[in-house]
Amino acid sequence: DQQVKQNSPSLSVQEGRISILNCDYTNSMFDYFLWYKKYPAEGPTFLISISSIKDKNEDGRFTVFLNKSAKHLSLHIVPSQPGDSAVYFCAATRMNSGGSNYKLTFGKGTLLTVNP
């Protein structure tokens, strides 16, 4: 049972345009969501996160939107740059009572290619 789904294995966009990566989840207990970026031969690198009490979080070119009723989140990258080409993972977790997160449940990832 895949609790976090990224239904697009790949996405190709032109440099300067917007990239939109989508993620759906099924577990309503998840209350914190993260996006990671992964280059080949490297570990995932944290990009941006959002708590379930918010519907939007912005950091520079990256914005994450959360629609709790639809159990859907998306990552927007504007403007897209060739260096953004990587695999993007959506992850979800449930914050424990100590205030720190617990295990991350990942989607399968979306390969983003930004063409010059």
Place this chain on the structure above:
Amino acid sequence: ETGVTQSPTHLIKTRGQQVTLRCSSQSGHNTVSWYQQALGQGPQFIFQYYREEENGRGNFPPRFSGLQFPNYSSELNVNALELDDSALYLCASTGPFNYGYTFGSGTRLTVV
């Protein structure tokens, strides 16, 4: 501030053998988790250690075991290796009230 370092980077083992993978957590991080990433999949949670005790485990058999040491470094041990254990093994650490994990570059394990 140092990041998460893992060793070795690559490893080839024979089916039935045992393997130990090592991880040094980021400074100040007292929680370490291990993930298995098979080809074409997202990372799958194996287990998590906090204060040298396992405090969470994913759907992995008991032949996957771990240790966390007082300096917060960690080991992942896998006994009786199977071909399906071939994957990238990622170590991740986090600190108190940190909301994201810092990942190492991983150990690529190939079982032949």
